[in-house]
Amino acid sequence: MSAAPGEPALRLDRVSRTYPGGRAPALNGIDLEVPRARFLAVLGRSGSGKSTLLRCAAGLERPTGGAVHLGGVPLAGLRATALTRLRRDRIGFVFQELNLVDSLTVLQNTALPLLLAGAGEGEATRARALRVLEEVGLADRAAEPPGRLSGGQRQRVAIARALITEPDIIFADEPTGALDPVTAEGVLALLRRAVDAHGHTVVMVTHDPVAAGHADEAIVLDGGRIVRRLERPSAGQVLGALRTVAA
């Protein structure tokens, strides 16, 4: 079940998702290909389908139509345990609901994906966690509980935790939503570096045109469809696209 070389990091073919009782599909025939080492921003007004897209792409939810491939692997063909393993080994998550555990240290929080995958709490795990904490500039806070950190620092720990398994792809849901603009810049620079220096692929849901301006590509959803695609967008271009969709 290893990733096939040359395959895009993520491919969605005609993906749809209808919720029971939902009046309209949350996703409606999404075609999307995200090459490796690319940073994609997903925008759209509230209810346009962004989170549903992220959950279907990450294998957290099964689409009701179409197919999702991660690194060439069709998710529909995987049983629950194989899907869980693929998520654990190949995907990094920066989700609001996956908050840090305050009874653990910053270092233990960072190492959590390795520990859950069966790594011992030995020196190798510790060294790896320290290395990614260094990467996000927080090695000096490793022994503290995350509750003592600022929101931006906690978000950087969440990114360190997502990076520690060296995933093929990182899914981030509003990673800068609660941050001031300067702190947000720092978090976005980290995601950018994950792509440029380490070859990770990042798919980020955001409401913020400035955040989307850090991406290689931005897509805008409306009514569960992709209605705009922008290459190397500036924040101004993204804002313009959002305005035309809202009009």
Ligand SMILES: Nc1ncnc2c1ncn2[C@@H]1O[C@H](COP(=O)(O)OP(=O)(O)OP(=O)(O)O)[C@@H](O)[C@H]1O
């Ligand atoms: N579990 C669910 N059950 C029923 N309907 C749902 C469920 N999750 C989402 N929806 C519906 O699907 C549509 C898309 O929701 P989604 O959460 O993907 O939007 P979003 O663009 O992420 O919104 P926001 O920006 O507010 O987070 C909405 O109409 C929503 O009401």
